[in-house]
Amino acid sequence: MRVAKEILDLIPYQPGKPISETKRELGLETVFKLASNEHPMGVNPKVIEALIPALSELHRYPDGAAYEATRCLATHLRASPKEIVFGNGSDELIGLLLKIYCRPGEAILTSEYAFIAYQISAQAAQVKTIKSPITADFRFDLKAMAELLSRHPEIRLVFIANPNNPTGTYVNEAELREFLKASAERDVLVVVDEAYFEYVDASDYPSGLKLRAEFPHLLVLRTMSKAYGLAGLRMGYLIGPEEVVGLMHRVRVPFNLNSLAQVAFVAAMNDQEFVKKGVELNRVERERVSQALKSQGFKVVPSQTNFVLFDTGGDGQEVFKALLKRGVILRPLANYGLPRHLRMSLGLPHENDAALTALGEVM
Numbered sequence: 001m002r003v004a005k006e007i008l009d010l011i012p013y014q015p016g017k018p019i020s021e022t023k024r025e026l027g028l029e030t031v032f033k034l035a036s037n038e039h040p041m042g043v044n045p046k047v048i049e050a051l052i053p054a055l056s057e058l059h060r061y062p063d064g065a066a067y068e069a070t071r072c073l074a075t076h077l078r079a080s081p082k083e084i085v086f087g088n089g090s091d092e093l094i095g096l097l098l099k100i101y102c103r104p105g106e107a108i109l110t111s112e113y114a115f116i117a118y119q120i121s122a123q124a125a126q127v128k129t130i131k132s133p134i135t136a137d138f139r140f141d142l143k144a145m146a147e148l149l150s151r152h153p154e155i156r157l158v159f160i161a162n163p164n165n166p167t168g169t170y171v172n173e174a175e176l177r178e179f180l181k182a183s184a185e186r187d188v189l190v191v192v193d194e195a196y197f198e199y200v201d202a203s204d205y206p207s208g209l210k211l212r213a214e215f216p217h218l219l220v221l222r223t224m225s226k227a228y229g230l231a232g233l234r235m236g237y238l239i240g241p242e243e244v245v246g247l248m249h250r251v252r253v254p255f256n257l258n259s260l261a262q263v264a265f266v267a268a269m270n271d272q273e274f275v276k277k278g279v280e281l282n283r284v285e286r287e288r289v290s291q292a293l294k295s296q297g298f299k300v301v302p303s304q305t306n307f308v309l310f311d312t313g314g315d316g317q318e319v320f321k322a323l324l325k326r327g328v329i330l331r332p333l334a335n336y337g338l339p340r341h342l343r344m345s346l347g348l349p350h351e352n353d354a355a356l357t358a359l360g361e362v363m
């Protein structure tokens with residue numbers, strides 16, 4: 001059978017190296033994984049408690065409309081339930097947008113070093129990815145993106161990760177507003193991916209949700225994988241105009257949010273204390289780790305997220321391997337076109353210390 005070149009050329013998403021695999025391969029007893037931006041405090045005990053009775057209902061199909069979870073989120077965000085759609089992770093929602101809005105040969109617009117899932121989803125849909133160069137300080141260059149948008153009529157969707165992974169940087173309100181104004185005249189949708197918004201403390205960081213009132217072509221994407229610590233249950237959601245959300249409901253698979261995820265979602269949303277604790281721990285560790293990396297001589301990109309990107313000054317893959325032998329898993333970024341850099345997720349203080357010590361030994 002004939003298969004499109006884009007499909008044959010697909011390189012699957014490379015997840016962080018699992019702890020079990022690392023222990024097995026290197027014969028290690030203790031391994032710290034700081035490679036996937038996971039929550040260092042583990043699962044919220046209140047979520048576990050809520051999940052226990054849900055386990056005995058697993059013979060039933062989930063609620064296809066995710067009624068309780070949708071109502072809970074609508075209340076939390078002061079949005080209409082009709083403006084909300086859940087996904088099996090944000091990944092699924094990105095894929096749905098591509099399916100609905102892009103035809104083969106059309107394009108999405110994003111930045112160099114943007115979250116790689118946009119490009120992978122686009123390629124799987126035989127859609128091109130147009131990228132603007134990143135700024136010298138590793139930030140999305142929205143002026144350059146607006147420029148590209150004006151020159152490429154084939155662009156249908158724009159992806160702005162704010163803050164971005166793997167750079168950890170953000171775009172400010174003035175920059176985003178200007179881009180939204182420039183793109184409003186075009187027949188495009190702008191997706192602002194706020195996977196890490198809980199961790200931001202910059203005062204000029206824009207709220208995508210607030211900007212929606214002014215810019216109907218703006219869609220906000222969020223996840224339960226990071227600040228809520230539920231990456232394993234695969235939950236993302238999108239807030240957008242009813243028309244867009246309605247189409248996404250039509251195209252999605254019927255039970256894309258499984259029944260455990262639906263129960264966990266409500267329990268997690270109703271315990272904002274857990275999120276706050278994690279964010280506070282992250283704030284302290286982000287500052288401490290960034291300073292420590294700098295004093296070890298690394299160039300560190302200022303982060304607004306739960307990870308830190310730094311330049312090893314050499315071959316990142318080699319440093320990654322040397323750290324593995326010492327039981328520390330960081331994330332190499334050659335697949336992003338950043339062969340010298342590593343990304344370190346912020347863990348518990350003793351995990352971060354182990355990584356910093358190992359880095360000191362390796363370098």
Ligand SMILES: *Cc1c(COP(=O)(O)O)cnc(C)c1O
Nearest residue numbers: 089090091115165195223225236
């Ligand atoms: C982690 C991450 C997500 C979340 O992905 P899920 O599929 O919801 O786990 C989304 N966007 C960015 C930029 C991320 O780094």
